[in-house]
Amino acid sequence: MEHFIKTIVKKAGAEIKKRFGKSGVKYTKTHSHDVVTEADLASNRILIDAIQKRYSSHGIISEETGEYQKDAEFVWIIDPLDGTNNFARALPLFGVMAAVAHGKQIEYGAIYDPIHNQLLYAKRHKGAFLNNEKIHCSKTKIWSESNGFTSCWMKPKTMLVNRRLLESNAKKEWSLYRALWSIAIETIYVASGRCDWLISTSGGLWDYAAPPFILKEAGCTVTNFQGEPWKLGQKDLIAATPALHPQLLKIMHGG
Template sequence: MEQQVVRIAREVAISSAYEAGRVIRDRFGMLNQVREKDEHGDLVTEADHMAEAVILHKIQSVFPGHRIQSEEAGEIAASSEWTWLVDPLDGTNNYAVGLPLFAVSITLVHHDNPVLAVIFEPMTERLYVAEAGEGATCNGNRVAIGERGALAKARVGWIQGHQVQHDETAAKLRHHIDASSRRMMRLWAPTLQWTMLARGDLDGIIVYNSEGEDLYSGLLIVQEAGGIVMDYEGNPFTGTGGRPYLIACRSEHRSYFLDLVREGLNKR
């Protein structure tokens, strides 16, 4: 039964992501409405709402009994072992200022475990799909994080929650990573960083207190591409929930990133 649900859900998620992506791409550079939705300066546009409506309609028409948690609509409650996590436009701040770095993110969670992830990048037409235990693909081709030798300086993606802006510990860690790395990247669109890590274009990602509808699609794609995800103590991260303080990287770079984070947190 579970496999059948995931098989059908895969087709729903892919078609939803493609259609939502077309809506987003067609409105790029032609926005009529942009507003701030919280005190942290996060934005929402009519494209967010239009893309979300497409995705929610498709999911609900096939899985009316499933719970949905969506970026703009919030929780569409249902008593179900299945939950959809939807971010119809990850990277809205980029989108609103005409920067073509954004994606559609859809995740299906069974009980507490992500089992399906779809990320679609409308401007590059890259479609990433991952199923738990089945690997990850980009446009149908297998994605693998690959192996790399010892690191002198890494290319690191930094992801922080909206509420972290004035956190002194986060600022200290962020500064240490920036000073110690070849490059530290902040894209305002976390899913793009996860796909970069999955295909080997980043060496690692450090997450500081950031959980949202876009997080678990990226985690699953990286894990299915052969990467590891752990907390700052080195414990494997599984399931969902909590306030993630995470490291994702190749397995052979585990010690490098644990040391990098510990040094940053312990600096005076």
């Protein structure tokens, strides 16, 4: 299964890359920024066809086509194109995400960035790897020396998160942070130690399957907003280096 999950995300990513800068919005979903392109659908077809051919008894939950045999022993949770809005505007910040759940636990996770050829992969209790090289989160310990990612959706909880970060910076406890509009790419950067933390408060199950699993395997502390160990199905995510996580959690609670 390890080789298979790597192969299919790369195959889907190659199809997306061929369409980059050429494939516009096909339709919108919940609002004008929630878009679907031909690349989303093409990637989705590649992933689902491959999974059903190889593992016909497995279930699939996809952002684009919903649930299929979701109560199966093994369930694939896929986002065929995370960062679709970036893709549609020819911004090279997007990726393919896939995870395999056995019951309530993720066993395998993979994220592929086709533009920069970055394949992030993890297997439970075996660590995280970027292009087959074992990686680890950064060793940053001081909040004012850290870099991270946050969400920018105009929703109450997301706005509260960003207010807390601004309040912290106003106290001269500076951290640099940004939103890339792709948790796939943000996860690659944090897991590989190029950035130090990630907060996410909105998305679907497919957004919160591979990323938290891989971040934990890369050595991050990964919890919900109450500081409890993150579990599949939760949609509030704080992931950071072990030294930064309690500082970030305190900031999120107004401390």
